Structures are given as C-alpha cells and as structure tokens.
Amino acid sequence: MTQQIGIFGTSSMALETRDVAEALGYSVFFVAPDASNSQEWPSECEVVVESDVYLFSNARFVIGIGEGAVRQRIVQRHANTLGFTNLIHPSATFGHGQRQHIETLRGVIVCAGVRLTHNIQVGNFTIFNLNVTVSHDVVMGDYVTLSPQACVLGHVHIQPNVWVGAGAVINQGSVSAPRTIGTNTLVGSGAVVVADCEPNSVYVGVPARKVK
C-alpha cells in the first residue's frame, strides 16, 4: 500500500511540499487548522482538520508552511504523537555526509534543485525551497526558511526562525568571524547581506540594510 503523508498547510508552500512528496511516491493529504477557510483548500486533494489528524496514525507528517514560528507551534502541539519525517527531492545534491546528516533530523523539506556542499549543520524543520544553494561551513538553527534561489555562502550562521527571501545572497564569513543572521530575522528577496544581521529585524537591498 502507498505510504500516506499529511502535509500541514493548504497554501502555496504546502502545494510545493506536495510536489516533493509525490516525487517520492507518497499519497498526500493536507492538514488545515479548522474548516474556517475551506473555500480556499486545494480542490483536488483530501484535506483533514487538525483535530482529526490522529485518525491517520500510520501516516507520516511534514509542515508545508513558510513561517518558522507557525511550524514551531504545530510541532509543540504534536511532537510526541505524530511521526514527522524529512522530504528530500531526488534532484537535490549533497556534499560528503550531508544527506545522512539530514536523515538524522525531523521535518526538513528539500525541494527540487537544492545544492548543499559540505560541513553544513541543518536544523530540524528547515525548509530549502527550489534551487537553494548552501556552501560549506554553515550552521543553521531549527525552523529556518530558505526561499527559492537563496544562496548562502561559506562560514555563515543562520539562527533559528530566520526567513531568507527569494534570490537573497548571504555573503561569506570567516572561520574566526562567521557571518551571523540573528534569530527571527527576515532577509528580503534579492538582498545581499554583507554584514551581520541583528535578531528580530528585517533587512532589504544591496547591500542589505535594516528597515525594521
């Protein structure tokens, strides 16, 4: 029988997550918080509400929601009862030991075209969207979101719950001074980060400047 996977979320990130799941042969259903926005649910796919999720005890689960803080709250509700898994698209490529490292984690989503080199520490429930590139000696906390085409160069530390926008570049740090993106910070699409970013902030532009 085909393995079922429940994807938390019903919006675009959930649909992109479905692409990865289907490439891996899973049978997909979505998990919505409740039925209040049922008119926006994907029409062609089964959707269950979160309170019924325990009826699917044999399924695996992932969270296809871009906001790390939302993923974190879902994990807090279900960490001990649902089997969160990783999804790695077959077209992703990995340097030495990186795939094995991710397989020790939970809830990591790796979309098509992602490239990871070596010595990269990934956090649980990290999302690598389409064509993300991560270079060597990078450390990521839990619940990081890397949007399509984001490019993280070497010796960078990305703290938990950071969101890196589409096409943004995080320039390299060094062994003694890794480039650091503070927790909960958002880097806007197309930004080029050339200095450390404070936590709980928004950075945009080239070179990136703090706007919030």
Ligand SMILES: CC(C)(COP(=O)(O)OP(=O)(O)OC[C@H]1O[C@@H](n2cnc3c(N)ncnc32)[C@H](O)[C@@H]1OP(=O)(O)O)[C@@H](O)C(=O)NCCC(=O)NCCS
């Ligand atoms: C950075 C971002 C979060 C700001 O959104 P916001 O809080 O709604 O801010 P606003 O749109 O009101 O813009 C605030 C200012 O920043 C500028 N700005 C916004 N996003 C910018 C960007 N990516 N690059 C450069 N400038 C940007 C705006 O022009 C505006 O400038 P102004 O005050 O001089 O007019 C958003 O624009 C962004 O880049 N989000 C990431 C999108 C993305 O990659 N999604 C991935 C989906 S998978």
